Amino acid sequence: DTGVSQDPRHKITKRGQNVTFRCDPISEHNRLYWYRQTLGQGPEFLTYFQNEAQLEKSRLLSDRFSAERPKGSFSTLEIQRTEQGDSAMYLCASSPTGQINYGYTFGSGTRLTVV
Amino acid sequence: GEDVEQSLFLSVREGDSSVINCTYTDSSSTYLYWYKQEPGAGLQLLTYIFSNMDMKQDQRLTVLLNKKDKHLSLRIADTQTGDSAIYFCADPNDYKLSFGAGTTVTVRA
Secondary structure, three states: OOOOEEOOOOOOOOOOOOEOOOOOOOOOOOOOEEEOOOOOOOEEEEEEEEEOOOEEOOOOOOOEEEEOOOOOOOOOEEEEEOOHHEEEEEEEEEEEEOOOOOEEEEEEEEEOOOO | OOOOOOOOOOEEOOOOOOOEEEEOOOOOOOOEEEEEEEEOOOOOEEEEEEOOOEEEOOEEEEEEEEOOOOOOEEEEOOHHHOOOEEEEEEEEEOOEEEOOOOOEEOOOO
C-alpha cells in the first residue's frame, strides 16, 4: 500500500464547470476525510465517512458540493458550477477507527484553480 | 472552542535551533499533533504528544506541552535546509482536526 492517493494532482477549470476529484485511502482504513486548504491557511474540515456512511458535513460544504464513498473504499468529491472562490487545495485523509489519536494519513492533494 | 493559533513566519540559520509555537483552546484533547507541509504537497505527520506528557523528544524534534496555558511548541535542533516547510499544529476534536494557519520556516545558509 502506497498511502493515500488523490487524482488529479492539479485541475484548472472554467467558472461554471463541474469537477470531480478522487481519493483512494489506505486499504485497511475505514475512516475517510476531506479537507480544503486555501492559500496561507491551514486545512479546514469538509466532510467525513465511516465506511460508506457520510457522518458529518461542514457548513463549508455548500449545496454545490457532494461527496460519496459508495463501497466504503475510494471516495469522490464533486463540485458543481464552480466559482473562483472554490480555488483551493483539496486534501483527502484516512485513518483506522479509533486511532485518530495517531493522526491521519493525508494524500498529496488536488489543487483546483477556477478561472 | 477549536481555535488554534500560530506565529506565521520563522527564519533560522542553518545549524541553529528552530522553535515554533502554538496555542489551542480545546483542552479535552488526548493528543496534539505537529504536521509538516512541503511546497505543493500534502501534510506529513511529524510527531504527536499525549496530553498527560510535558515533553516528548524524537531525534531532532522536541515537543513541549503546557496544558495550563494551552501552549504547544516544537523545537527542531540543528535545523537543515530540508526543514524548510510549513508546520501546522493540530488539535483533535473527536475525529476532526483543527489546524492553525501554519508557520512558514525558512532556513538560510
